[in-house]
Amino acid sequence: xxxxxxxxxxxxxxxxxxxxxxxxxxxxxxxxxxxxxxxxxxxxxxxxxxxxxxxxxxxxxxxxxxxxxxxxxxxxxxxxxxxxxxxxxxxxxxxxxxxxxxxxxxxxxxxxxxxxxxxxxxxxxxxxxxxxxxxxxxxxxxxxxxxxxxxxxxxxxxxxxxxxxxxxxxxxxxxxxxxxxxxxxxxxxxxxxxxxxxxxxx
Numbered sequence: 001x002x003x004x005x006x007x008x009x010x011x012x013x014x015x016x017x018x019x020x021x022x023x024x025x026x027x028x029x030x031x032x033x034x035x036x037x038x039x040x041x042x043x044x045x046x047x048x049x050x051x052x053x054x055x056x057x058x059x060x061x062x063x064x065x066x067x068x069x070x071x072x073x074x075x076x077x078x079x080x081x082x083x084x085x086x087x088x089x090x091x092x093x094x095x096x097x098x099x100x101x102x103x104x105x106x107x108x109x110x111x112x113x114x115x116x117x118x119x120x121x122x123x124x125x126x127x128x129x130x131x132x133x134x135x136x137x138x139x140x141x142x143x144x145x146x147x148x149x150x151x152x153x154x155x156x157x158x159x160x161x162x163x164x165x166x167x168x169x170x171x172x173x174x175x176x177x178x179x180x181x182x183x184x185x186x187x188x189x190x191x192x193x194x195x196x197x198x199x200x201x202x
Contacts, residue, residue, distance in 0.1 A: 010127075019163050025110055032103075048195075050064070051078060070181075070185045077189055092193065111168075117163040121156045128156065130149075131148060
């Protein structure tokens with residue numbers, strides 16, 4: 001591996017740094033977007049049970065809000081149950097926007113990397129071409145310098161594409177997972193909100 005990096009020249013270090021950032025984001029998002037972390041099983045039923053037992057006091061709601069992103073949204077619904085429908089909806093939407101931002105955190109970085117990694121590879125290719133032309137001599141070029149320039153061009157191009165492909169794949173994957181989580185949380189929050197509205201009307 002070190003031989004490849006040495007043969008690829010100094011532009012490869014930009015791609016190495018980019019690959020480290022990509023791997024860090026992918027690992028962090030895998031850990032943060034686990035279903036057990038975002039939507040613990042049985043959480044909506046737990047909220048309904050708290051409300052049924054009239055145990056949705058501030059401390060219980062606060063604990064629920066710290067539990068997970070879905071817990072935070074459902075806790076907001078429970079905390080605002082005494083408000084009118086418009087106020088409760090506004091509060092839920094505000095919390096939902098913040099939860100959405102947190103779930104989508106770093107995904108824009110993956111999308112950016114999927115775009116700039118091939119460009120960094122192209123930059124390395126240009127550096128390699130400069131090396132090739134610099135080594136050209138009508139009287140007889142240096143084969144070692146020519147080979148070095150070609151290596152810089154090809155290694156950087158290949159490495160840039162190698163980084164961009166998984167970055168794009170995982171960006172799409174995490175985006176679809178976040179959309180599923182948000183859809184499920186919106187559905188559960190809506191169901192709880194409608195239940196509160198029916199109880200208030202009766």
